[in-house]
Amino acid sequence: MTKKIYYLNTAFESVSEYNLALLVQKYSIAFLFHSPTGQNIYAFDSISQLKPGEQNENQFTAVAKWQNYLFSKLEPLNAQILPQIVGSFSFTSGQQNSEIWESLTNGFFFLPKFLVIVEKKNFTLVTCSFTKNTIIQESTAFLRLLGTVDTKKKPYSNLITKTEELAVTKWKDAVAETTKLIKETNLKKVVLARSLKVEFIHEFKVHTLWKKLKDTQPNTYRILLKQNTSLFISATPERLAKFSANQFETVALAGTIKRGDTLSEDAELGKKLITDPKNRGEQQFVVNTISEILKKTGLIVNHPQNPILLKNKNVQHLYTPITGMGFYNLFSLLGELHPTPALGGLPKADALKQINKVEPFIRGLFGAPVGHISFDNSGELAVGIRSGILKANKAFLFAGAGIVAGSIPENEVKETRMKFQPILQVLEGVSHSEK
Numbered sequence: 001m002t003k004k005i006y007y008l009n010t011a012f013e014s015v016s017e018y019n020l021a022l023l024v025q026k027y028s029i030a031f032l033f034h035s036p037t038g039q040n041i042y043a044f045d046s047i048s049q050l051k052p053g054e055q056n057e058n059q060f061t062a063v064a065k066w067q068n069y070l071f072s073k074l075e076p077l078n079a080q081i082l083p084q085i086v087g088s089f090s091f092t093s094g095q096q097n098s099e100i101w102e103s104l105t106n107g108f109f110f111l112p113k114f115l116v117i118v119e120k121k122n123f124t125l126v127t128c129s130f131t132k133n134t135i136i137q138e139s140t141a142f143l144r145l146l147g148t149v150d151t152k153k154k155p156y157s158n159l160i161t162k163t164e165e166l167a168v169t170k171w172k173d174a175v176a177e178t179t180k181l182i183k184e185t186n187l188k189k190v191v192l193a194r195s196l197k198v199e200f201i202h203e204f205k206v207h208t209l210w211k212k213l214k215d216t217q218p219n220t221y222r223i224l225l226k227q228n229t230s231l232f233i234s235a236t237p238e239r240l241a242k243f244s245a246n247q248f249e250t251v252a253l254a255g256t257i258k259r260g261d262t263l264s265e266d267a268e269l270g271k272k273l274i275t276d277p278k279n280r281g282e283q284q285f286v287v288n289t290i291s292e293i294l295k296k297t298g299l300i301v302n303h304p305q306n307p308i309l310l311k312n313k314n315v316q317h318l319y320t321p322i323t324g325m326g327f328y329n330l331f332s333l334l335g336e337l338h339p340t341p342a343l344g345g346l347p348k349a350d351a352l353k354q355i356n357k358v359e360p361f362i363r364g365l366f367g368a369p370v371g372h373i374s375f376d377n378s379g380e381l382a383v384g385i386r387s388g389i390l391k392a393n394k395a396f397l398f399a400g401a402g403i404v405a406g407s408i409p410e411n412e413v414k415e416t417r418m419k420f421q422p423i424l425q426v427l428e429g430v431s432h433s434e435k
């Protein structure tokens with residue numbers, strides 16, 4: 001690509017989230033990203049694409065190089081707000097193409113042609129184009145389309161016909177084997193995941209999923225990545241990083257217990273989690289490892305001494321926000337950090353080896369960094385858990401749990417079953433208006 005990439009900003013009044021989600025069906029590539037505290041991003045169509053884990057180098061270095069290259073081509077047309085690259089890394093580089101993940105196996109990033117950024121009720125469209133002469137018309141046509149997306153409603157429902165937890169016995173054996181290995185070697189923690197297959201009557205429409213995600217998971221990230229016929233969706237509570245020039249915010253999230261049916265039962269369960277030595281130890285590994293990595297890159301690190309409880313609809317976790325201040329190289333820091341011991345384990349390399357050995361599927365985007373990065377290296381990435389991949393009338397959901405010396409296989413099965421719930425409930429009995 002030798003051509004320049006022009007970009008233009010158009011501020012506009014407002015648009016409903018539902019209309020933006022409806023627009024996804026008109027494009028083969030789209031990305032929706034709702035952060036509980038950051039920017040909301042809606043991206044459609046692409047100017048340039050990269051599969052990070054398919055390059056012959058570290059996937060974070062590959063994205064950094066691609067981003068640099070794109071930056072050298074950017075040409076603002078009276079624009080203050082930069083375009084952003086959006087999408088997902090893969091859990092690890094060089095994953096073997098899998099039937100489930102198909103072309104998303106090794107991650108997928110793109111520079112959107114149309115990027116809607118919503119921040120504190122300000123709506124901006126950032127349009128990218130190779131042609132200077134037509135960019136204004138392209139933006140206008142996009143906004144017109146957005147304003148006229150058909151929201152007429154007809155009754156609609158989609159029902160699950162089958163759910164199947166895959167290879168449960170084998171997974172329990174893997175947990176037992178891993179626990180033994182942890183007791184016998186210097187391995188301390190390994191996060192093992194399993195999968196749930198779901199079949200339903202019809203193919204899902206994106207806006208249906210998005211509405212259900214919004215209705216059922218109000219305080220998590222909400223993420224949707226569409227590439228042709230594959231849809232990745234996530235209701236993750238876990239931030240990998242929110243970053244700007246000299247600030248890097250991350251979290252240590254680990255340790256899980258169910259929500260209670262009453263306020264007092266819920267508080268009781270929370271207390272049990274926060275005073276439980278196994279879970280506190282598991283989460284402390286994550287706090288220590290992340291803090292060490294940030295310090296090693298020269299950041300000044302701050303975090304509260306003790307975790308607090310993060311309560312989502314289906315589960316509660318131990319949570320410590322961690323902030324690093326100072327200068328840093330974004331992509332090399334992300335490469336050091338991912339996967340944190342919340343998703344990989346400790347020591348990282350040995351844990352990844354064990355994951356590779358015992359997990360019967362490719363993680364694809366499960367647990368991978370997913371989000372948006374501006375050309376000034378500000379942005380936000382979440383950890384792609386509480387997630388699944390949908391294609392036609394099938395979905396594969398994923399859930400993992402931290403295995404430590406004291407882990408009991410049956411309890412880990414129950415914990416991962418709870419972690420399937422956020423996305424399972426999105427797919428379950430969807431019944432609302434549909435064109």
Ligand SMILES: C=C(O[C@@H]1C=C(C(=O)O)C=C[C@H]1O)C(=O)O
Pocket residue numbers: 191193238253254255256317342343385386398399400401402403419
């Ligand atoms: C791996 C998952 O969750 C991670 C593991 C947790 C745990 O072991 O308690 C808690 C939160 C997440 O960091 C998942 O939801 O699939």
